[in-house]
Amino acid sequence: MSRLVLLAFCTALFIAGTAAAKPGDADKGKEIYDKRCTWCHGAEGDGAGAAKDMLNPPPRDFTSGNYKIKTSSFEDMTPNDDDIFRMIRDGMPGTSMPGWSDVLKEQDMWNLVAYVKTFAGFDKPPATQVDFGTRISSSAESIEKGRKLYEDGDRCVECHGKSGKGSASKRLKGDAGERTWPRNLTKPWTFRGSDDPKDIFARISTGIAGTEMPSFADPKSKKKLTVEERWHVANYVASLAKTGRKVDADNTVVKADKLQGDLPNTPDDARWEKSTPTTFYLVPQLIGEERYFKPSNDTITVRALYNDKAIAMLLEWDDRTRSIPGDETAEKLADAPIAEDGVAVQLPVTIPKEMQKPYFGMGDAARPVNIWHWKSGAKDAAESINLLNSRGFKEIEKRDAVAAGLNAKASYSDGTWKVLITRPLTTSSPEKDVQFTEGKFIPVAFAAWDGSNNGEKGSKHTMTTWYWLLLKPASGYKPLVAALMVMGLFAGGLLWWVRRARNPAG
Ligand code: HEC
Ligand code: HEC
Missing domain, CATH: 1.10.760.10 (Cytochrome c-like domain)
Incomplete structure (x- = not known):
């Protein structure tokens, strides 16, 4: 294709993609609204739909007239039709508000714009707009x-x-x-x-x-x-964007590089910067007894390094509140009751021969798992690392973490937890502990607790689905490249699962 044709083509796409205000029909909008939107926003538009108590942030109450994303001036509550249209078409990232462009026709969405405006009685366009002046490009x-x-x-x-x-x-x-x-x-x-x-x-x-x-x-x-x-x-x-910590759906493998010599023994060791980060979505735990829908932690970033003796994992996630039970300031900032913050790594006791993963609850009778559970401590209790073996939710055995060689060190700074967990590659109880082997895909899953978020503890937490951990052999290893490509194919399915879990109504 010549450049000119390509340009014309892109321009056409761009024009097609730009919302040109079309008058909507509120009555037709109501029909679609009653079918698609009431579950969250309520039949009366007051945000009191059936899903209301499961969602954080809550679905918008349209009768309040509050529109978050608008380009009319701050003095004018009324948004532009284009503003509302855009939110309906694209959805609102970081919330359960879905985009509707795959489901609804453009005219349907304009009809919805006309209808939702009626809840706040907006019947005139806004009188004043944001003054953008002349854009200053970034430098x-x-x-x-x-x-x-x-x-x-x-x-x-x-x-x-x-x-x-x-x-x-x-x-x-x-x-x-x-x-x-x-x-x-x-x-x-x-x-x-x-x-x-x-x-x-x-x-x-x-x-x-x-x-x-x-x-x-x-x-x-x-x-x-x-x-x-x-x-x-x-x-x-x-x-300020930290794009290295954005979820890349194609990346489902935590790749551990091999080091000669010692492993980092603090979370802030500069060598971590050189290791490959992998970020996963954290979704509410919905399988265990106490169901929980309003998480605050959204993603976790994992790095791993190993040498010929041990493996070190660095778990990093943003948590706005350092939860210290017994500490006055922490308790004031928390949504009571306060509990410890925490993170956990889950691994199968026996690495499956085929690429098969344990049941993702907490293992099952045939496929038990190891759980390394770090807790942040309280005002008068130090942080701790705990070791559990589990065959499902009901069969949990507490084990001696020190005897298994588990070690943890954490740092909290300016809204970010970093927890370093190390363990020897092999232990003296291979029937109870995972034995790490180079070049194998080892299923791994993670969980996190924000103790300031209505006391997340026990089964009330966020988690990832199963991913993989790979101890990369120091020298190149061709079959792995092929296997990594197969992983990429799995990723699509996982993403589907994550989307469903994040959006229980969808
Ligand atoms: C699964 C729940 C859910 C469904 C279904 C849903 N919404 Fe929403 N919607 C939300 C949530 C949650 C918010 C508030 C997000 C926030 O405050 O950041 C929201 C906000 C909005 C907003 C406010 C935009 C702004 O700038 O503040 C509009 C408009 C909207 N929704 C329209 C719709 C329409 C129209 C439908 C049906 C076609 C719909 N929503 C279906 C959850 C939902
Ligand atoms: C008094 C507290 C407060 C101050 C001061 C404040 N913000 Fe915010 N900001 C918030 C809150 C709360 C939100 C989230 C609102 C919501 O729930 O959607 C937010 C959201 C944002 C967003 C997200 C927009 C989006 O599309 O989601 C940006 C960007 C932002 N603020 C930038 C700034 C900048 C830049 C400043 C200073 C010029 C600033 N804020 C000052 C409280 C504040």
Whole structure:
């Protein structure tokens, strides 16, 4: 294809993809709404659908008139039709609000726009719009200006923290009294309205209705920013992305590199930076007795290294609250009851010959699992590493972690836990402990607990499905490359499972 044809083709696609406001028919919209949207948003549009108590954040109450992602000015509650259309078409990342473009025709979505507006009685377009001025493109200079403005007088730091991870320093609430969290700005793929600086600019300008995220275009604000300043801040926020910690659905294998000499013995050892991170979704545990739907931890990043004696795993995840039972400040920030934070690694006792995984609850009678469970400790109790052998939820044996050579060390800094767990490759009880072998695909799964999130403990936690751990032989090993490609094919199926688990209504 010549470049010109390609360009014309792309332009056509672009035009087709751009929402051109078409008048919607509210009556037709109601028919679709009653079929597709009431489960979450409620028949009256008040957010009181059947799924309401299972969702965090809660489904929007349209009667409140609060629209988070809008381009009309901060003074005007009414969003543009395009704004609503976009959220219906694309969905809202980081929430259960799905995108509908695969299911509904474009006109259906415009009809829905017309209908949902009626709940708040919006019958006129907004009178004023966000003033975008002239876009300032990103550059080192602009990012640096943005950083200063972000930190000045704690402007954004107050809620989002210096690192942008939003580690809690105070409790924030939404209009309906629900607990809300400042967005983790290092994970821009969770932004409801995209990480394009233009979108970030709009959010800073309008604030986020129904939450404590304020408008910085409001002349009455002591922390007001000019149009130019808002572009610098938007460029800075976009630069905070830690893309290495984004889930790559094709990557289902934790690859451990072999080291000559000692393994790192702290979570902050610089050698970890050189190892390959793999990030997985954490989904609520829905199989065990106490079902739980409102997780706060969303992903976990895993690295592994080994030498000829032992294996070391580094587990890293963002948790806005360090949960210390007995500590006054931690208890104030927690949603009671407070419990310890924690993380666990689950491995089969015997590495299956074929690429077969144990039952993903907690093993079963035929295929028992090892569970390494680290807990963060309390005000007057140190952190601990625990070893369990399990054949399903009912048959759990507590074992001596020290005797099996398990060791853990953790660090918490600015909203991130890093937990290092080490174990010798082999132990003296091969019938009870997994024996690590080079070049084999070893099933592995992870779990995490946020003790400040209504006391997650026991079976109330988030987890991954089964993935693989591979101790990469030091010298190249061709059959592995082929096997890794097969893994890629599995990934599609896993993603489907994760989506379903994240969106119980879908
Ligand atoms: C599985 C639950 C679920 C279903 C089904 C669902 N929504 Fe939502 N929706 C949500 C949640 C949760 C939010 C709030 C997200 C937030 O506050 O960040 C939301 C928010 C919205 C918003 C607000 C956008 C904004 O800028 O604030 C609109 C509009 C919306 N939904 C429309 C719809 C329509 C139309 C349907 C049916 C076609 C629908 N939703 C179906 C869960 C759902
Ligand atoms: C008083 C607390 C507070 C301050 C100050 C604050 N924010 Fe926020 N911010 C929030 C909250 C809360 C949310 C999440 C709202 C929600 O629940 O959707 C948020 C969300 C965001 C988002 C996510 C947008 C999206 O599409 O999801 C961005 C970007 C953001 N803030 C940037 C900033 C910047 C930049 C500043 C400083 C100029 C700032 N915030 C100041 C509380 C604050």
